Amino acid sequence: MPLICLRDIKKHYGGVNGAPKVAILHGIDLDIGTGEFVAIVGASGSGKSTLMHILGCLDPPSSGQYLFNGEDIATLDSDQLAALRREAFGFVFQAYHLIPTESARENVEVPAIYAGMNETVRQVRATELLQRLGLGERLDNRPSQLSGGQQQRVSIARALINGGHIILADEPTGALDNNTGEEVMNLLSDLAAQGHTVILITHDYKVAAQAQRVIDIQDGRIVSDSQDRHEDTREHNHRRPTGDALLPRSNPSNPHAIALIWDELRDACRAAWRVLRINRARTLLTLLGIIIGVASVVVMLAVGEGAKRQVMTEMNAMGPNMLYVSSTVPDNGGPRGVITEEDIAAMAQLPDVLRVMPILRDPALVRFGDISRRYEILATNEVMPAINRWPVAQGRFYSAEENRNVAPVAVLGYGVYQQFFPQGANPLGLQVLIKDAPYEIIGVMAEKGAESGYSYHDERLYLPRRTGMVRVFPAQRNESYIQLEALSSDQVDRLEQQLKTLLLERHGRDDFRVSSNAARLQAELATRNSMTLMLVLIAAISLLVGGIGVMNVMLMTVRERVREIGIRMATGARQQDILRQFVTEAALVSLLGGAIGAALSLAIIIVLDLAEVPVAPSLSALLGAIFCAMTTGIIFGLIPARQAARLNPVDALSGE
């Protein structure tokens, strides 16, 4: 059985979408046996290349039957056809068709990559082949750095890397001068002598004469076949050893799947990196959208989170569980309310209350030595340090008993202490005069302003409540306000309601006000949250725009690299290989953009931090943004990649 068997093969172009139907091949019958060296010769435009594309499974015939090794090609799907191109055929083109961005050796490796050959094996084999073809010194040169003859030898090496059982050479000498052309012909003759099946296509009868069998084609018909006169040659050919004598046939014995994916990924990365580097300015411009998107997402989240944390800190400093009750003039007129001792006692009985601190507050003249100043006097009970989480720095706070006994003692705020004791002397046991009456200094509060920003707390003197009521402000019969601490922050709202109900019941009118820190801060937090949300939305939009940029550039890339795609398909890439390559490239472009954006965001966050803007950078936001960028790239890269994968190999090869 012949290796290749064509029966009544016809091919026409057009005939769809109103394009005129042009018949190119008008019924070709042709048998080619293993190991034959056949030349198909004919004038330009006679349909030789069309026939070669059909022979090489790059293009299906319009009608007729093609049996390869007895198997009907029409029954194979596109992946099986790709496998056939990869394993059985090796193409050599007039225009060499090397991938311009890859080196000689990498070009030779391309079919082996798609055959799943291990990287080291593949490199060794490519190097060996190139050395045998006299290009040992040129392994790392790009096609543009090679002469025509050298490029053609690279393409022959590429045709051989997977075994090259059948070499399909379309005008291999067409672009070469006579001497170089002759060298290439000798090479093909050698290959034929070594057992490769060589199908040479040429318009030159002198070139064709070097083959053992010459088939003449005119206007899409075979007009003569020298085999008809040389039966014995064919018999001789059929007895020749099959397969590849130059190198053993490649046997990609299902290499380890993970290693294969890793190999592929690395190849794709390398290819992508090369393309990005060649178009540096364009790449950078494309990446800008992604860079800005990622940087803004990360920075905005960090700033938003920083602001939120600041509010939380503030809230904690002010006490998240705190409520305040004060008397007021009712809305509908009448005298100002009075919160009595009995009211305070009743409040203390409420189940959700942890601490109650009635506060009497007024300024008074304070003297120490020859310093005389007005300070605010805050008279309250002994729970003050506990309720405000505010420790005493020196000495002690007054006790409940001192409060009951109206003891003439005072605790200084830190600012007051600094004013009276600029040298930092020990104040304990000394006396200050408040409204000209002496009070013993028993303690100094820790500095409050430093941590919370409430430095006015430091500019006060703290006295027992009853001392204040009896000795300092005897005329004042009302509490300034009452601070209460709820058992927990969850109970603040409930306690607020309880207090309102209680006081309304006791007073019979609305002459008081109850408020909490939590409510105020909650409102502030909500505004900041919605602002963060808006900013993140803007950032997300810029990421989207970045994704569109990536798509745009990938579409351009696909258009620019149509020929490369054709070459890859002709050398055995499946559609999914092409798809994967371009998706990987898109993912890499956006990953690069994401990484730059992340670096930029870190720089901005550092600057903001130095400028004392509260920022709280988070690793998850950073990684999330990079991940989003990459996903955007993949999603937007899919369309161009599919466009690339769906290209017809023949159209792609002839494309620009």
Ligand code: ADP
């Ligand atoms: P040869 O290789 O013998 O010079 P080809 O096989 O390349 O000839 O082309 C044969 C004829 O088919 C030419 O007239 C060419 O214009 C036409 N042809 C080739 N490809 C296409 C195509 N994709 N669409 C329409 N016509 C085509």
Ligand code: MG
């Ligand atoms: Mg041609």
